[in-house]
Amino acid sequence: MLEERQKKERRVGLPELPNAEKGKVVLRFAPNPNGPLSFGHARGIVINGSYAEKFDGELILRFDDTDTSVKPPLLEAYQQIPEEAEWLLGFAPHRIVIASDRMEHYYEHAEMMLSRGFGYVCTCSAESFRELRVAKSECPCRNQESGFNMELWNKMLDGTFKPGDAVVRVKTGMDLKNPALRDWPALRMQDTETNPHPRKEIGSKYRVWPLLDFQSAVEDHLQGVTHIIRGKDLMDSTRKQTLLYQHFEWDYPETMYWGRVKVHEWGGFSTSQMRRDIEAGLFEGWDDPRLPTISALKNRGITSEALRQFWIELGVTQKDISVPLATLYSHNTKQIDDDAPRISFVRNPVKLQITGEHPMTVTTSVHPNHDSMGIRTFDISNHNVLIEKEDSVKPQVRLKEFADFDLSGQSAKFISQARSDKRPIIHWISENDCKKATLIHPSDGEILEIEGVLENHEYTPGTMLQIERIGYGILLDDCTIMFTHD
């Protein structure tokens, strides 16, 4: 090396993807549609989607909807999740795969397993198999002839067996040192008469259903997935699936993992728990602003770009982390501030009557850094203005962009238009230019509805606003603002 090594640049963005060839990368994100997307799901979408984009590859959105009783799918989620994924990424997933539409493929592979002798139908109970697993001993079913296995398989399919009577296992070895890998279950039966699949085209059509490790493994192969990036809780899944791939003589995709994430303000986020809480009436719905769902965040004014930057900044480390929302809010502020019109909202308004000679109109900018966004005009010809109750106790104040006043009860004495001293600057609204409005502020599990008056405006719902001296908010309707963050 002739050249001196340069000071290394700090790596920004996503880490390198091993063995990635431009145009040939296929990634997937596979949620259970048992609810809409949560904040945590966003990581899977953002990371996998960003790699797909970076390498000119494909992102598959796959619905892992193979459980009808423990985590039953929610019909609306099949519609909502792709929309939310597209909102988050700025592009739609390239392929959508629904596991419950692909049952024939899983059956076919199960039969291959049975006939080639690396899978067997096990009629042991879950409890007795657990003991065998601990003891590293094989169960009697393990050495059945493949013909007999096919017979038993058909009894699963035709309903001779009932749920719990039999499962299909992959032969991996009962002496494996990791107990999690020993002859793991691949398919089981479910009572889809009492718990039909919510998709009506599926309903009670199947009794035998693949479990995640089998379904996911087979489907990843069928779809040509090259890279799997998922939570490290699925590390043993990789090991189980690798053993299956060896049987099928397939190559397992490259894998990367991320650790567990908690948010200081929310703790963990479980879709199942949210679903129970919503059904119990604790929340108004999936987009309740207190909930860590994508829809709630979106409705509260968090941009998809902020979410993307947030997750990319966290990267793909295997550390278990706990992050404050302030980090997300900081990204969001950077996204919205330049475009957010300034607006005045007065909480708990107190009316003041101005005494003394004073201008009849006041103008101020819509955005102090961008004159192009125009001006706001206040009409004070009736001498009445509104200020926050909290500010009304101050003896001397300056009404922002207007003038200095001395306050005394309900009256405000005009002192001077120019600043005369360092008295605090407060925001205000002229009585002629405002209407009653509500600021919705989700905080500490409560939804506070702060009444006040809002400056007249012509913004459309969805506009992000910077509420002077309060924070950022999103306009819900003419006179309702949802507080976003400071």
Place this chain on the structure above:
RNA sequence: GCUCGUAUAGUGUAGUGGCCCAUCAUAAAGGACUCUCAUUCCUUUGACCCGGGUUCAAAUCCCGGUACGAGCACCA
């Protein structure tokens, strides 16, 4: 219990044997700008879990410990 994984400032993150008395962001504190408690800018505070080893040289490699997390479901 068995198995697996992770450990860098308050919180995240960069760093894969010498560029590191360690990067960047965020948070906090102070300041500049500003007629918002906004934005922007500047400054400061602040970290390689512990103990051994390998090496001329370790945040980086090895071993042990500790802590935290995960899997061992006929959930995903």
